[in-house]
Structure formats: structure tokens, C-alpha cells
Amino acid sequence: MLRISNHHVSKIISVLFLVEVLILLMSVYVGMHLRLLGGLSGSAISLQKFALPAVAFTVTMLFSMSALGMYQLKYREGFRNTLLRLMPAFALGFGILTLSFYIVPELYFGRGILGLVILISGTGILLARVLIFKSSEFGLLESRILFLGTGTLAKECGELAMHNIAYHNYHIVGYVPVAKGDTCVPSSAVIANTESLTALALKHNVSEIIVSVQNRRGGNLPIKELLDCKLNGIKVTDAATFFEREACQIRVDSLQPSWLVFGTGFDQSFLRAFCKRTFDLIISLLIFTISIPAMLITALCIFLEDRGPIFYKQERVGKDGHTYMVLKFRSMRNDAEKAGKPQWAKSNDPRTTRIGGIIRKLRIDELPQIINVLKGEMSFVGPRPERPFFVEQLNDQIPFYNVRHSIKPGITGMAQVRYPYGASVEDAVQKLQYDLYYVKNNSLFLDILILIDTLQVVLLGKGAR
Structure with missing residues (x-):
């Protein structure tokens, strides 16, 4: 996850957004050259003349796709589903552009060019989305995570990682128990702590450990081992931060007041x-x-x-x-x-x-x-x-x-x-x-x-x- 102004944004969404910005911008110039076929005296003039229309087209289409939820990836999208979602988004964008041309005539670049641009950009975005989605399924953006704890909180964190994250870019290595008690996660996913937490994490190539222990009193939490993991380049995250990052929620049932007091945020400047x-x-x-x-x-x-x-x-x-x-x-x-x-x-x-x-x-x-x-x-x-x-x-x-x-x-x-x-x-x-x-x-x-x-x-x- 990337953090922009304290808000967490999915890596897949970020990559998708940047790729589509480039596709939308380039489609204007490709459509213009195909339509005019050398009618302008040079590429420098073309860039200068179509810079503002290209930006306006890009912003409008990004806004339309965002408004229709195309950057909220909560289910798998194949070619057909992507096409069905893309069509109304481009229709909305076309309507906004038409209105913009009447208000700001300088943005207008001709019906023929606009038709080509929409066709090129729509095809490019459709293919890019299918390619990126397929790549994410192959685990190219996958992170391997390990949960410390086997209780109710660990179960909820695991379910969030498996079902509520767009395109499942998490692979759950397993759950490590920290104390005797009820186990709420599948027994097959529990990893016996017969070796140190650091050795276990390095053995399974874990990139992040989620501390999902409800009760941290009584010395149950292996602080020294967690510190050793962090010193070895393994990210250590508590459950409250995990929920904040992945679900845009601050869970009140597992929240420690100190986490709010000493955490970042609450900008009232x-x-x-x-x-x-x-x-x-x-x-x-x-x-x-x-x-x-x-x-x-x-x-x-x-x-x-x-x-x-x-x-x-x-x-x-x-x-x-x-x-x-x-x-x-x-x-x-x-x-x-x-x-x-x-x-x-x-x-x-x-x-x-x-x-x-x-x-x-x-x-x-x-x-x-x-x-x-x-x-x-x-x-x-x-x-x-x-x-x-x-x-x-x-x-x-x-x-x-x-x-x-x-x-x-x-x-x-x-x-x-x-x-x-x-x-x-x-x-x-x-x-x-x-x-x-x-x-x-x-x-x-x-x-x-x-x-x-x-x-x-x-x-x-x-x-x-």
C-alpha cells in the first residue's frame, strides 16, 4: 500500500491510475496524427497546440471512471466485465466533454479526432486493465504476511487479507500462537513456534508480520523477537494499523487509547x-x-x-x-x-x-x-x-x-x-x-x-x- 496525505492507496490502483493517465494523454496525440496525417508542421507545434485539450480529456475521463467506481476493485474483472464498466464511464466523459466544448471552445479539437481518441484510449485502457489484473493474479505484486496470534482478532485480520482486499495481493503464510487459549483460525494454518520468530519469517520469506493479539498483558508478546524481525528488514504492524490501512477503519473493539494518543494524524493545524x-x-x-x-x-x-x-x-x-x-x-x-x-x-x-x-x-x-x-x-x-x-x-x-x-x-x-x-x-x-x-x-x-x-x-x- 502507498500512503498519500495519510490515506492508504492500493499498489494495484496506483499502477493502474498512472498507466491510464499515460494512455489517455498519448491517445490524444496519436489520434491527432492519424487524423491530420502530417497536417501540422512539426511535433513541437502539435504538442503545444493540443496540450490543453489533452489534459482536459485526461482529467475528464479519469473523473468519469472514478465517479462510476472503476478504481474500486472489489471483485475480479475479466474482459467482458471491464468493457461493460468502461462503456458508461466513457459515455459520461463524452457528455462532460461536449458540455466543456461549449463553455470553453479552446478545448475543442474536432469530432473526427475526438472519435479516434475515444476509440484508441478505450482500447488501450481495456487491454491495460486486463493485463494488470492478470499480472496481479500471478502474484507479481503479492506480499507474504504472517499473523502473530490465533484468536478472534487474528481470524478477523486473516479474513480481511483474504476477502476484502482488491485482487488478493496478500499470501498468508500462517498464524503463530503466542499463548495457550482458544484457536479461532483453521488448525492447518497454525505454525508451531519451534524456532524463533525471525528464523520462521526468514524461512518463509515473510515481508510483514501482523501482531493480532487481543490481550498483550502478562508478557505474552515476544517484544525482543519482534524487534529482531524489524532489524532484519521485516515489517511489523499491529492489528489496528492493519485495519486502518486495508479497510479504512479504526476498530474500536481492539483499539488502545495510547495508539490514538501517540499515533500520527489528527491534523487540526x-x-x-x-x-x-x-x-x-x-x-x-x-x-x-x-x-x-x-x-x-x-x-x-x-x-x-x-x-x-x-x-x-x-x-x-x-x-x-x-x-x-x-x-x-x-x-x-x-x-x-x-x-x-x-x-x-x-x-x-x-x-x-x-x-x-x-x-x-x-x-x-x-x-x-x-x-x-x-x-x-x-x-x-x-x-x-x-x-x-x-x-x-x-x-x-x-x-x-x-x-x-x-x-x-x-x-x-x-x-x-x-x-x-x-x-x-x-x-x-x-x-x-x-x-x-x-x-x-x-x-x-x-x-x-x-x-x-x-x-x-x-x-x-x-x-x-
Whole structure:
């Protein structure tokens, strides 16, 4: 895994992204030369004339592929699946480019050239993806890992390495027990510690040891052997860091407070605050301008359906525990909480109106919160704000829950794009683990990634409730 602005990115994704940048850039020049066939006086003139259109084409196509989830590799892709995913992404990119040509005519480089460029780049990306995916299956980017521990935590880490990582770039050598107790991993995968941990790791060509021991008290952890492994060039990682790196979660059930205190992250500097506020204002004003027609139509539909209020305000908990009134399009009946007690929203909630169901699926009901962002009560990206009634309950039941209130809440966030909609304490725990990851590793780079993933959620209708 590579680390960019505290966020971990898969090696396969990084290689794929860089290769596709080169393919998209080069396809513009190849298409131009094939179409014009020497019509320009020289390559230097060609590079100068088509530099801006080439960059615009590349950025647009990368954005379109990202928005449709082509850089979230959660299952094996063959030639057919890759082609089926690539076609709508290029269609979206073509639509954005067409609009861009009207707004900025300097970007236009002719229909004939554009057709050739799309054909060349599409073919190149399709072949590159098939080649890279096949290479990853042959283990060219594979890492050999060893788990220290055989309990529940070791089992969960092993399952994550086997099933939740794109293209299985981990080979599990086995599990080494550290103390007597229940063994939760397959007995065939347990390696008897008849020799030192260093000798064992070198023998099996292990590149990383994952310390997945729940209880480290009583001298169970072989610290000297782990240090010896590290001095021999073998990476040593604890379970909390492994989950953070591979699942973008900070697990609260196996988390030591000292890990949060002495670990990296939690950037609350003036520069980070300034960049985030600038990002919030630019994105909010841009999306507000683009979405004005959709908001006007939504407001009219809500009013015509039951002649009730268009908007509703609700108290939410924000930064440092301060409350504020969040603004949303009304998607439920006026008597949604006639019992007088706050209720969790549910999937396919019967209290939702017909229009409400549509705007929830498309996330249009969240758009008025842009006003909260402009007022400084929210950020565009951050943990979703919760109601005081539920915050009081969750603080008592979930450790570290209040950490999410150390930054401003957001319209969208890591939990919203990574976890399906849920409404229970168990779901709140899962969402908190993503929120803690964001609070610890938040950066402008991560905000942009979440914003792109949010567009994917909107376009594909994921997570509707």
C-alpha cells in the first residue's frame, strides 16, 4: 500500500491510475496524427497546440471512471466485465466533454479526432486493465504476511487479507500462537513456534508480520523477537494499523487509547483548517449553482404532494458538541414522529413520502445543508451529524464516539460512501470506525476522493434509505 496525505492507496490502483493517465494523454496525440496525417508542421507545434485539450480529456475521463467506481476493485474483472464498466464511464466523459466544448471552445479539437481518441484510449485502457489484473493474479505484486496470534482478532485480520482486499495481493503464510487459549483460525494454518520468530519469517520469506493479539498483558508478546524481525528488514504492524490501512477503519473493539494518543494524524493545524474551509466554500457554491434547477423542481414537487412545508429543521450535534439546526428538504410526513420520541430512520421507511423516497435515493434532500456549510456550521465532507438524543445514547454505549465531534460534521463522509445505510447501535459502531479514520487522516486529498465516491453513490443510487 502507498500512503498519500495519510490515506492508504492500493499498489494495484496506483499502477493502474498512472498507466491510464499515460494512455489517455498519448491517445490524444496519436489520434491527432492519424487524423491530420502530417497536417501540422512539426511535433513541437502539435504538442503545444493540443496540450490543453489533452489534459482536459485526461482529467475528464479519469473523473468519469472514478465517479462510476472503476478504481474500486472489489471483485475480479475479466474482459467482458471491464468493457461493460468502461462503456458508461466513457459515455459520461463524452457528455462532460461536449458540455466543456461549449463553455470553453479552446478545448475543442474536432469530432473526427475526438472519435479516434475515444476509440484508441478505450482500447488501450481495456487491454491495460486486463493485463494488470492478470499480472496481479500471478502474484507479481503479492506480499507474504504472517499473523502473530490465533484468536478472534487474528481470524478477523486473516479474513480481511483474504476477502476484502482488491485482487488478493496478500499470501498468508500462517498464524503463530503466542499463548495457550482458544484457536479461532483453521488448525492447518497454525505454525508451531519451534524456532524463533525471525528464523520462521526468514524461512518463509515473510515481508510483514501482523501482531493480532487481543490481550498483550502478562508478557505474552515476544517484544525482543519482534524487534529482531524489524532489524532484519521485516515489517511489523499491529492489528489496528492493519485495519486502518486495508479497510479504512479504526476498530474500536481492539483499539488502545495510547495508539490514538501517540499515533500520527489528527491534523487540526491552521493550514489544514484554511484549506478545508476554502474547499468547502468553493465546492458548496459550485454545487449550489449547478443544482438550482433540481432544487426548484424538488421544492415544487414537495409542496404539490401534500401542501406541507418544503423544508424542515432539526437539531444536530456539531463540532465540540455544540448543537445547531440542520436544514433539509422534507422527505417524511409531517407526523413522522407523532409519538413524541426520536426514531431511527429505516430502510424503506414507511413515513417517507413518494417524493421523499426519490430525493433520498438521489441525495437531493441533503442539498439545503449547503446553507449550513456556508454559515460555517458544517463542512462538505465530514462525519454525518446526529441528533442529541441519539448522541447521548451512543456516547454511553460506544467507546471513543465523541472523537467524531472534534471536527465539523459533513454533508457527506467516509461512512456514507463505504457503508450501506443502517439505523441501529451496531450500524453506528461500523460508521464510527470509518468516521474515526477520517478524523485521524483527513486531508484535502481524502476530501476529493470522498466527493468523487459520493458522486458514484448518487449516479448509481447506492445506499438509499
